[in-house]
Each structure stands twice: as C-alpha cells, then as structure tokens.
Amino acid sequence: MFDRFVDFVREIYQTDTFIPLHEPRFAGNEKQYLLDVIDSTFVSSVGPYVSEFETKIGEYTGAKHAVATVNGTAALHIALLLAGVEPGDEVITQAVTFVATCNAIHYCGAEPVFVDIDAATLGLSPTALSNFLECYGERRDGGIYNKSSGKRIAACLPMHTFGHPCELTGLLKVCDGHGIPLVEDAAEALGSRLNGQHCGTFGKLGVLSFNGNKIITTGGGGMILTDDEDLARRAKHLTTTAKMPHAWKFAHDQIGYNYRMPNLNAALGLAQLEQLPSFVECKRALAERYRDWAQANGAHIFAEPTSAQSNYWLNALLLDDMQQRDAFLEYSNAQGVMTRPLWELMPDLPMYQHCQRDSLAQSRYLADRLVNVPSSVVL
Numbered sequence: 001m002f003d004r005f006v007d008f009v010r011e012i013y014q015t016d017t018f019i020p021l022h023e024p025r026f027a028g029n030e031k032q033y034l035l036d037v038i039d040s041t042f043v044s045s046v047g048p049y050v051s052e053f054e055t056k057i058g059e060y061t062g063a064k065h066a067v068a069t070v071n072g073t074a075a076l077h078i079a080l081l082l083a084g085v086e087p088g089d090e091v092i093t094q095a096v097t098f099v100a101t102c103n104a105i106h107y108c109g110a111e112p113v114f115v116d117i118d119a120a121t122l123g124l125s126p127t128a129l130s131n132f133l134e135c136y137g138e139r140r141d142g143g144i145y146n147k148s149s150g151k152r153i154a155a156c157l158p159m160h161t162f163g164h165p166c167e168l169t170g171l172l173k174v175c176d177g178h179g180i181p182l183v184e185d186a187a188e189a190l191g192s193r194l195n196g197q198h199c200g201t202f203g204k205l206g207v208l209s210f211n212g213n214k215i216i217t218t219g220g221g222g223m224i225l226t227d228d229e230d231l232a233r234r235a236k237h238l239t240t241t242a243k244m245p246h247a248w249k250f251a252h253d254q255i256g257y258n259y260r261m262p263n264l265n266a267a268l269g270l271a272q273l274e275q276l277p278s279f280v281e282c283k284r285a286l287a288e289r290y291r292d293w294a295q296a297n298g299a300h301i302f303a304e305p306t307s308a309q310s311n312y313w314l315n316a317l318l319l320d321d322m323q324q325r326d327a328f329l330e331y332s333n334a335q336g337v338m339t340r341p342l343w344e345l346m347p348d349l350p351m352y353q354h355c356q357r358d359s360l361a362q363s364r365y366l367a368d369r370l371v372n373v374p375s376s377v378v379l
C-alpha cells in the first residue's frame with residue numbers, strides 16, 4: 001500500500017522532486033498589490049489594504065466585524081482577553097491542537113484544561129465537554145468554577161482540526177447551559193462551513209490564521225471575527241497599542257499590544273482571498289481523489305462530518321496502529337513525499353503536563369494513527 005500511495009501522490013502533483021505537505025500558491029494579483037503598497041510608502045500597520053482585507057474577510061465569512069492581526073496566535077490572545085479570560089482562570093480546550101491554542105491561554109495568565117475530541121469531527125466533543133462540566137462544574141459567584149482546582153472556567157476554546165468543523169451546535173448548547181463563552185480557534189478553517197455558516201462565526205469570537213502553510217497566506221497574519229461591535233472596537237484598540245485616536249497626540253489609555261497586521265501583509269492577503277473560492281474547490285476535489293484512492297486500496301482517509309462543508313486544509317490517513325503509522329512515515333518521507341503525524345498531544349508537552357484532562361481516549365487513539373498527507377492546491 002505504501003508504494004502505491006507514493007506513486008499516487010506523484011501522479012497528482014506531477015513531479016519527481018520533493019513534495020511538501022502544503023505550499024502556498026501565488027497566481028493572482030499578489031505582485032501588483034505588493035508593488036502598490038511599496039510605491040505608496042504605507043508598508044506598516046496603517047494603510048488601505050488592511051481595512052479592505054478586513055471588509056472582504058467579513059463579507060466572505062459573514063462575520064459582522066473582522067480585525068486583522070500580526071498572526072493567529074496574537075488574534076487568539078486578544079480574543080481570549082476579550083472573552084473575559086483573566087489570570088488564575090481556566091480555559092477548556094482540546095489536546096489535539098497546534099501549541100498556539102494553549103500558548104494563547106497561557107499568555108492570559110490562565111491554564112488549559114483538556115477534554116476529549118470526537119472521532120467523527122476531530123474537534124472537541126460536546127458529550128465529553130458536558131460530562132466534564134457535570135462532574136467538575138460548580139456554579140457560584142456568578143461564574144462556573146472547577147471543583148477540583150477551585151479555579152474559574154472562563155471560556156471554551158474548540159479548534160477545527162485540519163479545517164473540519166467541530167460539532168458547534170452541540171458545543172454551543174453545553175456552553176450556553178453553563179454560561180461559558182465559546183471562542184473558536186478557526187485558524188485552519190477559512191472556507192469551512194457547518195450547515196452553511198462559516199466557522200469562526202458561531203462563538204462570541206473566532207480566530208483565523210494566514211500563516212504560510214494555511215489555505216491562504218499573508219506571510220504571517222491573523223484575524224479576529226465577531227458580531228459584537230463593542231468587542232470589535234476593543235479588539236482594534238488593544239491590537240494598536242491602545243492608542244487613542246488623535247491627529248498628533250500620542251496617548252494610550254491602557255496597556256495594549258503591537259499586534260496589528262501591516263499593510264504589506266494585507267495586500268498579499270487580499271490577492272490571496274480573491275483566489276480562495278477556487279482554492280477551496282481544488283482542495284475538495286483533491287480530497288475526493290484521496291477518498292477514491294483509499295477506497296480502492298483498502299486504506300482509511302478522514303472525511304468531513306455530515307452537515308459540514310470542509311475546506312480540507314490538510315488530508316489525513318488513518319493507519320491501523322502506531323507501528324504501521326511509523327513505517328508509513330518512514331517510507332513516504334524517505335521517498336520525498338512529506339507526511340507528518342498528528343501534533344504531540346498538548347498535555348504530553350512539558351509545559352502543559354500538569355494540566356487537568358479527561359481520559360482523552362479518542363485523542364490518544366487518533367494521535368497514534370493519523371498521518372497528514374500532501375494537500376497543496378493542485379489545479
């Protein structure tokens with residue numbers, strides 16, 4: 001099966017050289033917009049491309065407000081602060097995620113608590129979340145507290161793994177029932193929808209990333225999505241060093257952050273965004289080819305959950321066990337076809353080892369077996 005897989009990927013990408021997991025594609029107005037920015041001299045965080053990019057992302061996702069940031073991690077940091085996360089709090093998230101999710105929680109002075117995912121979505125499980133809160137949640141002082149740690153549970157931060165939407169309807173129901181704000185890490189999910197609604201627009205706030213390996217890129221960049229006008233205004237204020245608008249005076253009314261996206265990056269982003277619909281189409285077609293191949297070869301590939309329209313940012317094969325996974329990783333990478341296991345589970349990293357978690361049964365099962373395979377856009 002391994003050699004047939006490598007042949008199949010080479011056939012897709014039509015090359016004998018190294019095939020990366022994901023590479024950006026610049027086939028639109030990128031150079032034109034970038035030259036325009038340089039000629040204008042407005043290369044930094046003031047400039048028309050930033051607001052244009054925000055407006056277009058708002059239109060594409062259906063979010064009322066979009067605030068552009070230097071990267072997705074910074075967007076997560078601000079989104080959590082605005083959701084009300086404070087030092088000493090806890091935030092419930094998944095063990096299966098990129099480390100930025102947990103780091104952003106830590107930047108707020110809070111700690112992650114890890115709850116299991118669903119095998120059908122690869123995202124936070126509403127059942128596991130509900131079970132955790134039934135077991136440890138305690139309502140007092142106008143909030144919900146963790147009986148085991150005594151800390152306040154300030155937010156819930158699910159992540160849409162590889163672009164596949166979590167079961168947001170179920171998660172929202174549990175969060176609303178316990179009075180916990182939901183913030184979506186939709187860093188991988190630009191172009192993904194659940195029942196037609198774009199990921200990142202279900203919670204109080206949502207976050208996108210435009211890092212070089214995401215479905216579209218600004219070099220580095222992120223976005224905070226929200227329907228709440230006041231939260232959007234505060235997001236913009238906090239990410240621009242909390243500078244008070246004034247023609248010449250430099251005054252700040254709180255400790256802010258230098259997190260605003262530069263005009264240069266927004267120009268790249270705008271050109272990329274124009275191509276996003278075709279990228280999503282290509283990626284969905286690629287996922288279908290992988291699915292057909294898997295079916296014909298007795299392999300298992302992860303497919304979008306029902307009622308979801310995934311961007312298929314990264315495709316994932318499900319191997320039989322860890323031994324087969326490691327043999328597959330060894331073989332494909334030696335053949336110049338890049339493949340990668342799931343991230344190390346967050347509570348297995350030294351900085352998050354002490355954090356509370358449930359059984360994480362599904363997370364561990366999948367972490368031992370899932371492998372990402374090349375998923376760049378092919379036309």
Ligand SMILES: *Cc1c(COP(=O)(O)O)cnc(C)c1O
Binds near residue numbers: 072100188209
């Ligand atoms: C990419 C990513 C982020 C944000 O990353 P940046 O590189 O800071 O833009 C956050 N969470 C997840 C799950 C990601 O994949």
